[in-house]
Amino acid sequence: MVSLWVARQCKAAELVIKRLVQTLISWEGKSELDKYLLVYQALSLLARGVSLLPIPLWRLLRAFGSDKQQPGWHSYGNTYGELFKHRKYGRVKLLEIGIGGYQDSPGGRSLLAWQAFFPFGTIVAADIVPKPGLAAKRRRIYQIDQSSGKDLAALCREEAPFDIIIDDGSHLSAHQLFTFRHMFPALKDFGVYVIEDVQTSFWPGRVMNVQWDGARIDDPAFAQTCYGYFLELAKYINHAEFVDDQNVDETMLELARQITRVTFEHNLIILSKGNTTERTASLVRVTTAWRRSSASHAAGNYS
Numbered sequence: 001m002v003s004l005w006v007a008r009q010c011k012a013a014e015l016v017i018k019r020l021v022q023t024l025i026s027w028e029g030k031s032e033l034d035k036y037l038l039v040y041q042a043l044s045l046l047a048r049g050v051s052l053l054p055i056p057l058w059r060l061l062r063a064f065g066s067d068k069q070q071p072g073w074h075s076y077g078n079t080y081g082e083l084f085k086h087r088k089y090g091r092v093k094l095l096e097i098g099i100g101g102y103q104d105s106p107g108g109r110s111l112l113a114w115q116a117f118f119p120f121g122t123i124v125a126a127d128i129v130p131k132p133g134l135a136a137k138r139r140r141i142y143q144i145d146q147s148s149g150k151d152l153a154a155l156c157r158e159e160a161p162f163d164i165i166i167d168d169g170s171h172l173s174a175h176q177l178f179t180f181r182h183m184f185p186a187l188k189d190f191g192v193y194v195i196e197d198v199q200t201s202f203w204p205g206r207v208m209n210v211q212w213d214g215a216r217i218d219d220p221a222f223a224q225t226c227y228g229y230f231l232e233l234a235k236y237i238n239h240a241e242f243v244d245d246q247n248v249d250e251t252m253l254e255l256a257r258q259i260t261r262v263t264f265e266h267n268l269i270i271l272s273k274g275n276t277t278e279r280t281a282s283l284v285r286v287t288t289a290w291r292r293s294s295a296s297h298a299a300g301n302y303s
């Protein structure tokens with residue numbers, strides 16, 4: 001109830017601040033972009049002001065206008081709330097690729113919600129479109145193309161390592177995978193990597209006026225999509241129990257050694273980083289028994 005009240009106060013405060021700003025400065029003479037940025041910076045103050053309160057993340061995403069939690073858009077708020085609740089008061093460094101918005105309204109709504117959730121966090125955000133006006137204390141903005149290794153390396157040089165990385169950029173499978181390969185090493189141990197809007201993996205060709213690089217699930221090309229790639233990787237999470245390394249993909253194996261969990265949810269893929277080399281105690285016995293029986297089959301003994 002308290003959190004609902006606070007979320008309502010956030011909305012009300014947004015209106016109050018907007019009115020105040022309108023009254024105090026020559027609002028009419030300002031460009032739409034300047035107006036947006038003024039309100040945005042006022043909302044930043046509000047976000048920092050409420051950040052110590054235990055408001056559920058989904059309410060913050062909703063109240064600050066993020067499309068991650070709006071009717072008719074996405075409902076990622078509860079998932080993120082569960083994932084990040086134990087980090088709320090930590091010194092979290094979160095990178096979000098893709099800031100959103102348009103020309104006169106440069107987006108950044110989720111960044112406000114992250115700031116309102118992590119009182120001691122640093123938010124780093126990157127987009128192909130320049131959005132320098134959204135920067136503030138402990139909120140840094142970069143212009144990058146997520147399909148450029150040079151841009152991603154430069155971003156890492158400035159800001160890595162991260163506790164949380166969220167890819168909400170172009171949503172093209174090729175970009176999602178390219179970015180993951182470059183950015184996963186920049187994630188700290190026990191960090192979380194999220195790829196949003198992976199529905200595009202299932203879209204072969206043109207959907208909603210955009211040319212996607214997805215495939216039908218019965219098409220062998222599905223394996224090359226972002227979703228298909230992580231489905232394959234999911235097998236390797238149990239690599240410590242493989243009885244031998246025949247036909248094993250070494251790159252996948254190496255990657256899986258650093259991943260403790262792959263979670264698939266509606267439109268989301270979530271990876272947790274950590275060491276996974278530990279085997280179950282019984283594995284040595286299983287492996288030895290399996291090798292003996294293979295050798296005996298190879299010798300033609302089927303009894």
Ligand SMILES: C[S@@+](CC[C@H](N)C(=O)[O-])C[C@H]1O[C@@H](n2cnc3c(N)ncnc32)[C@H](O)[C@@H]1O
Pocket residue numbers: 066067068096097098099100101107108109110111126127128129144145146147168169170175
């Ligand atoms: C869905 S919006 C992001 C919404 C935002 N994360 C939020 O939660 O409010 C996608 C963003 O990705 C950006 N984008 C598209 N292609 C990109 C690329 N190749 N590199 C980096 N950003 C890209 C777009 O400019 C757009 O701002």
